Amino acid sequence: MPTTPAVTKDLADQTSPADGTGPADRSGHSVVRTLLRLWPYVRPVRARLFTAAFVAVVASCTGLVIPLVLKWLVDGPVADRDPRGVWLGALYLLLLGIAEALLFGLRRWLVARPLAGVEAAMRADLYRHLQRLPVAFHDRWASGQLLSRATTDLMLLRMFLAFPLTFLLVNGVTILVGVIIMLVQEWTLGLVILIPAVPVMIFCWLFEKRYSAVARRAQDQVGDLTTLVEESVLGIRVIKGFGRHRSQARAFRDLSRTLRGTELVKARLLAMIWAIFTLPELAIGVALVLGTMQVADGQLSAGTLVAFLSTALALRWPVDSIGFLLTMSQEAATATERYFEVMDAEPESADAAVDTRPVGRAAGGEDREGRQGRDGEGGEGGEGGEGGLRFHGVAFRYPDAPADAPPVLERVDLHIRAGETMALVGATGTGKTTLTALVPRLHEVTDGRITLDGEDITAMPREELRALVAVAFEEPTLFSASVGENVLMGAEDTAGEGELARALAVAQADFAHALPQGTDTQVGEQGLSLSGGQRQRLALARAVVGRPRFLVLDDPLSALDVHTEALVEAALRRVLAETTALVVAHRPSTVLLADRVALLSGGRIAAVGTHHELLRTNAEYAHLMSGADEDPAALSGAGEDPLSRAQEKTALAGAKEDDR
Numbered sequence: 001m002p003t004t005p006a007v008t009k010d011l012a013d014q015t016s017p018a019d020g021t022g023p024a025d026r027s028g029h030s031v032v033r034t035l036l037r038l039w040p041y042v043r044p045v046r047a048r049l050f051t052a053a054f055v056a057v058v059a060s061c062t063g064l065v066i067p068l069v070l071k072w073l074v075d076g077p078v079a080d081r082d083p084r085g086v087w088l089g090a091l092y093l094l095l096l097g098i099a100e101a102l103l104f105g106l107r108r109w110l111v112a113r114p115l116a117g118v119e120a121a122m123r124a125d126l127y128r129h130l131q132r133l134p135v136a137f138h139d140r141w142a143s144g145q146l147l148s149r150a151t152t153d154l155m156l157l158r159m160f161l162a163f164p165l166t167f168l169l170v171n172g173v174t175i176l177v178g179v180i181i182m183l184v185q186e187w188t189l190g191l192v193i194l195i196p197a198v199p200v201m202i203f204c205w206l207f208e209k210r211y212s213a214v215a216r217r218a219q220d221q222v223g224d225l226t227t228l229v230e231e232s233v234l235g236i237r238v239i240k241g242f243g244r245h246r247s248q249a250r251a252f253r254d255l256s257r258t259l260r261g262t263e264l265v266k267a268r269l270l271a272m273i274w275a276i277f278t279l280p281e282l283a284i285g286v287a288l289v290l291g292t293m294q295v296a297d298g299q300l301s302a303g304t305l306v307a308f309l310s311t312a313l314a315l316r317w318p319v320d321s322i323g324f325l326l327t328m329s330q331e332a333a334t335a336t337e338r339y340f341e342v343m344d345a346e347p348e349s350a351d352a353a354v355d356t357r358p359v360g361r362a363a364g365g366e367d368r369e370g371r372q373g374r375d376g377e378g379g380e381g382g383e384g385g386e387g388g389l390r391f392h393g394v395a396f397r398y399p400d401a402p403a404d405a406p407p408v409l410e411r412v413d414l415h416i417r418a419g420e421t422m423a424l425v426g427a428t429g430t431g432k433t434t435l436t437a438l439v440p441r442l443h444e445v446t447d448g449r450i451t452l453d454g455e456d457i458t459a460m461p462r463e464e465l466r467a468l469v470a471v472a473f474e475e476p477t478l479f480s481a482s483v484g485e486n487v488l489m490g491a492e493d494t495a496g497e498g499e500l501a502r503a504l505a506v507a508q509a510d511f512a513h514a515l516p517q518g519t520d521t522q523v524g525e526q527g528l529s530l531s532g533g534q535r536q537r538l539a540l541a542r543a544v545v546g547r548p549r550f551l552v553l554d555d556p557l558s559a560l561d562v563h564t565e566a567l568v569e570a571a572l573r574r575v576l577a578e579t580t581a582l583v584v585a586h587r588p589s590t591v592l593l594a595d596r597v598a599l600l601s602g603g604r605i606a607a608v609g610t611h612h613e614l615l616r617t618n619a620e621y622a623h624l625m626s627g628a629d630e631d632p633a634a635l636s637g638a639g640e641d642p643l644s645r646a647q648e649k650t651a652l653a654g655a656k657e658d659d660r
């Protein structure tokens, strides 16, 4: 069994990004290069974005005409005491102001809809990609890290495209035009205004490096915090049950404090950049003093000084805003990087072109068959006895397992004949769940091959393979949907009420009809509103609803009470008779559903035979089954299936006999 989610994980692990990436990994990636990766998403709306940027530049430059009108007004009508001229000047100023406001409004309208579309497209791509990523990826990544990428990071990107992207350009052009106007008005004063540009640029360059590292850290910490909150909500029963709310609250506080610390560092850096942008303001002050002196000396007209200073003041916002536009761009670059870390992860490999010869005829296959002979296999099924489900020298190691750890599965050779039910028994942690996960290719074998009716599973499209093989896991996951929708997930889209009713009957899940809205009843997140046994029966119904040719069940009866277990067993017997099945079993009652039993031990199949044969001949198996003695379900035998109960008790007695 893989480890269950959330609270079982070490909290220490949650505090560091699960992906192990960090600011250090960005070295060499300039903000611009990183942001350029957004181009494929921006491309479809580029016409609107460019138009919006152009409109914003025109709006901003319209604002710069105002000082020129002021100059004309001061040196002309005001100096000549011409009231008509003053009114006319005021009218020009009003019209310019209205034009500027309208143009900025138009820009906003132009970008709003397409940018919402860009965000939606990126989110849809991320979701689609997450669905295609292998299980190994999801094992490695904390869910909160993925959630924060799909929410906070994408929101940062939309804000960047809507605002800083345009305004870095608009403000750049406005500053350039403004400076040219000022130099034309009075070049000496213009040079004074330009002096701070050099230190400001050096500071921006240094700032980018420091801010990018802090921004990355903060966004990763938001991901960690999201993980913790999500796990606390999902694992609320465990937290309450074990009285862990204090330690959980402490972990939350620690993470929040760390995030707060990082945000404060960000705020300090922001304060520094705001401070450095006071230099241009100082320059304006100096220019005002020098300009006034020049007017007093008669070297400069009052109108020119007014125009010069109002241009300088009009440039205040474009200059001041550069600091926070840069920080927003920096955060957007970090968000882009985090987004593409997921998007760049390799999805489940394309279906490999492999040797699809039936294995019985391949050289390696014959060798392995020879070794399997003692299990009394072959002869049934498809070509050369290759019918059914067959493991050929299968080895598997988890990609993230420590280098010195032995592989979970070393060499598994096993043949489940067509129509046969094979129980898989083994001590806890021997790799039973892992082996079952290899059949629908939730993980890829490290070595060897698995065949279904002689065909290598890697040669089949995954969709086809997963239509052939149905799976029910020990931990039954139900989605926030109706009972019917949850069950019919295991069938073709065309399946309807008939199939649903049959599957519910087989899985002894008829309780669903008695729910408030029958099979239309919504089950809560993860089906938490149902009992463990009810969820397990619905998961079982989902596995059988599509009448799969191959069925893989991971201890499907573990959460059932004795009475229900007996009922489900009886129904399952009918289903199993029609399919080829591999059933992970811990209890004799489940083992007795199978035609034969395979014992998994030390990464290999140590023995195959009927339950009774193995009880007599294999001490490890007998020991495992005698452990079930303590299982009240195995002993109570509440009269639902007298034959199997009697067999079970005899078997257990036999096992004890053998042990002695």
Ligand SMILES: Nc1ncnc2c1ncn2[C@@H]1O[C@H](COP(=O)(O)OP(=O)(O)OP(=O)(O)O)[C@@H](O)[C@H]1O
Pocket: 001, 002, 003, 139, 398, 400, 401, 408, 426, 427, 428, 429, 430, 431, 432, 433, 434, 435
């Ligand atoms: N995602 C994973 N990454 C690394 N190791 C894993 C992973 N999942 C399981 N393992 C390890 O693989 C081994 C086999 O686990 P598996 O869940 O297959 O055992 P099992 O026989 O099904 O156990 P049980 O009977 O308790 O359900 C265990 O040592 C486990 O720690």
